[in-house]
Amino acid sequence: MEALKTLAVRRLPKLCQWISTEAAADLPARARSASCRSGLQAFAVALNKRLADDAARKNSNLIFSPVSVYAALSLVAAGGRGRTLSEMLGVLGAPSRDDLAGSVSALAEQALADRSQTGGPQLNFACGVWHDETRTLKPAYIDAVVKEYRAQTCAADFHRKPKEAAKQINEWVEESTNKLITDIIDHKTLTKAVDLVLANAIYFKGKWHHPFDKKDTKDDKFHRLDGSTVDVPFMRHSRSQRIACHDGFKVLQLPYKQDRPLPGQPQALYTMCVFLPDARDGLSRLTDRIASDLDFLGNHLPRGNVEVGDFRLPKFKLDFNTRLNGVLRGLGIIEAFKLGKADFSDMVADDGLHRSLALGEVIHKAVIEVNEEGTEAAAVTACFMFGSAGCRRPVLVDFVADHPFAFFVREELSGAILFAGHVLDPSTPKE
Structure with a gap:
């Protein structure tokens, strides 16, 4: 992976993973450079390698969306700081949060824009952030995800009304994927530990330039x-x-x-x-x-x-559902999963309880159908942010000096002990 990261910095990858060399020459420089800077290609091939190896061991098919996973993790990185952020930027191949956001924004405007009104493929690319009512998103984080990622942000009652919260998220998934994927979350997943859910959904439907008969x-x-x-x-x-x-x-x-x-x-x-x-x-x-x-x-x-x-060429219809935690750890995202060490303090406001956040679960679902007319595919990636129980009310320690004790009178800066003694019976002075 380190070699891939180095290559991503030294050699700007081309957008031609998706389009022909001739087409890449016609794309605006902004779109090409944004895609290159994002490190999406390096992330995509590394993720593909690991998922493909896992699928091969299970003798199963594979379908996933690198763009969806990348965008969802970018939403997470937007609230990270310190080493947590550095690890995520390293895996995502971006030098900064601003560059990462700009790259995803440019992709959304260019390669992932809907083309159905002008005769091209139908595309939908959507991001969403749901937070428990007890955790308030920081204004700067809201501004970033709404402006750069075009995400919608919603408060939900994860802890007291998990069924309603799950229904809200799944309805967004169904709408964003044109009903190809109807759910990404079960209400049982919304445990007391889940404080935020960050998600990306992508939908594609394209007809072949030359359809098959x-x-x-x-x-x-x-x-x-x-x-x-x-x-x-x-x-x-x-x-x-x-x-x-x-x-x-x-x-x-x-x-x-x-x-x-x-x-x-x-x-x-x-x-x-x-x-x-x-x-x-x-x-x-x-x-x-x-x-x-x-x-x-x-x-x-x-x-x-x-x-x-x-x-x-065979017709095929595939679906895929996986938990990406282990794969992402293998790629280098380590600290983000450690509650107490992960630093996502730029994501939520301090509620006075000093509750921390960590990346808890990363779930990915994808489907694709290829037939004589073309291709229809969709994917959803959801990142569940776990919160600590917070700093609980401190345990009160009793101190009852109802038995003999020692004492010292000292000067704190020098450490000099001015007086020292012990009390065996404080009721009467003893000669």
């Missing part, structure tokens, strides 16, 4: 890692495709139908890139190669169209 879709065998096969529907195409052939793998780039931006609006191009290893058991090795170089994805995208012979 449903009548060409036919079942065929898909080979699993364990050597077994399963029959699944494969989409087929006879027209030329954007494909690049490399040592040990091929890359397919399928463009989505693009929007027609109004004058003065930035252009954005959306594609799905499929990295296919030549060997049936080669995915793990290819994942390692992708994680080893921040520019790997961009450097291996197709440069143009080629004629195809046998072209088959």
